[in-house]
Amino acid sequence: MAKRDYYEVLGVGKGASADDIKRKYRQLAIKYHPDKNPGNKEAEAKFKECSEAYEVLSDTEKRHRYDQFGHDGLRGAGIHDYSHMNVNDIGDIFGDIFGDIFGGGRRSSRGGQRRASRGYDLETVVQLTLEEVAAGSEKTIEFTRQDTCGECKGNGVAKGKQPGKCTTCGGAGQVQRAGLGGFFQMVSTCPQCRGTGQIITDPCKKCKGTGQVPKKRKLSVKIPAGVHEGQGIRVSGEGEPGKLGGPRGDLYCYVRIKPHPFLIRDGANLVVTVPLSFTQMTLGAMIDVPTLDGTKQLKVPAGSQHGSILRVRGQGLPDVRSGHKGDLMVQLSVAIPKKLSDKQEELLREYAQTEEIDVNAESKTFFDKIKEHFNNK
Numbered sequence: 001m002a003k004r005d006y007y008e009v010l011g012v013g014k015g016a017s018a019d020d021i022k023r024k025y026r027q028l029a030i031k032y033h034p035d036k037n038p039g040n041k042e043a044e045a046k047f048k049e050c051s052e053a054y055e056v057l058s059d060t061e062k063r064h065r066y067d068q069f070g071h072d073g074l075r076g077a078g079i080h081d082y083s084h085m086n087v088n089d090i091g092d093i094f095g096d097i098f099g100d101i102f103g104g105g106r107r108s109s110r111g112g113q114r115r116a117s118r119g120y121d122l123e124t125v126v127q128l129t130l131e132e133v134a135a136g137s138e139k140t141i142e143f144t145r146q147d148t149c150g151e152c153k154g155n156g157v158a159k160g161k162q163p164g165k166c167t168t169c170g171g172a173g174q175v176q177r178a179g180l181g182g183f184f185q186m187v188s189t190c191p192q193c194r195g196t197g198q199i200i201t202d203p204c205k206k207c208k209g210t211g212q213v214p215k216k217r218k219l220s221v222k223i224p225a226g227v228h229e230g231q232g233i234r235v236s237g238e239g240e241p242g243k244l245g246g247p248r249g250d251l252y253c254y255v256r257i258k259p260h261p262f263l264i265r266d267g268a269n270l271v272v273t274v275p276l277s278f279t280q281m282t283l284g285a286m287i288d289v290p291t292l293d294g295t296k297q298l299k300v301p302a303g304s305q306h307g308s309i310l311r312v313r314g315q316g317l318p319d320v321r322s323g324h325k326g327d328l329m330v331q332l333s334v335a336i337p338k339k340l341s342d343k344q345e346e347l348l349r350e351y352a353q354t355e356e357i358d359v360n361a362e363s364k365t366f367f368d369k370i371k372e373h374f375n376n377k
Contacts, residue, residue, distance in 0.1 A: 032050065117244065123251075134292050134318065137222075144215065144216050146214060149213050154241070157204060164198065212241060219238065232254050269329055276334065284300055298330060
């Protein structure tokens with residue numbers, strides 16, 4: 001399904017300020033959050049949609065890329081695939097906002113620490129030929145992802161050191177502040193420790209306290225026969241590592257199909273246009289047509305018309321679900337010769353006389369015109 005415009009999703013104009021975008025997102029998040037709409041799949045889908053829109057429009061760089069190139073400009077930009085995410089994971093991403101909305105309800109049984117969260121999904125592109133689409137293929141994918149730091153085991157702390165208690169929240173992971181008029185308390189995730197209750201005073205030298213390091217990854221991905229342009233192949237658990245021991249995200253391989261020199265795809269069918277002479281179309285002929293398996297002979301019936309289509313059964317692409325093969329659709333086209341020999345022109349003029357139709361008079365050569373000019377003097 002095509003994605004809606006992110007500005008439309010949030011109900012703001014393209015010139016909206018960061019505060020306007022955040023304010024509108026908060027309103028929609030409160031309205032559609034699954035905690036307030038238990039069991040309502042439509043509300044959950046809208047909640048995920050507005051969260052994805054907010055992630056892009058609240059980030060200056062991502063918003064600029066989106067404004068220039070639309071959704072296609074965000075491929076590979078580290079955007080979460082919210083349609084596959086658990087709503088609790090979305091809450092971890094926007095912890096400061098959700099802490100405000102739901103009064104700090106994201107605290108775990110371990111006190112102020114945040115619970116484990118799923119890692120980011122990654123995206124890459126895999127290019128296929130039509131032959132590979134027809135047969136299915138196995139592609140080797142190389143990419144760089146974040147991996148758990150082997151030096152600190154992902155906690156970001158230097159060897160032999162321990163994280164300290166956050167001085168802002170006192171280790172609770174959350175902070176309170178007075179609400180409007182001082183009648184109630186607003187609880188939100190601590191901005192200093194991001195809800196962990198701890199701060200790293202002695203960071204790991206290898207990962208600089210992030211707990212993650214970039215690492216090249218190479219793996220083989222099976223692409224099913226019949227895939228379509230833009231279709232995503234999910235490789236489970238090949239994304240970036242989660243936080244606090246959470247599961248990895250997934251890798252999505254998006255398909256790009258290289259143009260074929262003769263064949264054009266139309267769903268499961270393939271289409272080819274074959275130029276034929278007037279005589280072949282009129283008298284009929286046996287011709288060779290290109291397929292994905294080489295050339296096949298095809299009988300052109302006498303009296304075929306320009307633009308007519310002949311079908312070669314089972315020479316298309318397989319359906320990605322059923323495996324049923326489409327057909328090859330051969331469109332006939334009359335190729336008009338630009339130059340004729342004297343004999344060909346003579347025969348065509350004789351044929352035109354049998355049809356009793358007017359054609360252009362024979363063109364005289366330059367020397368014929370000179371000879372005629374002087375003979376008439």
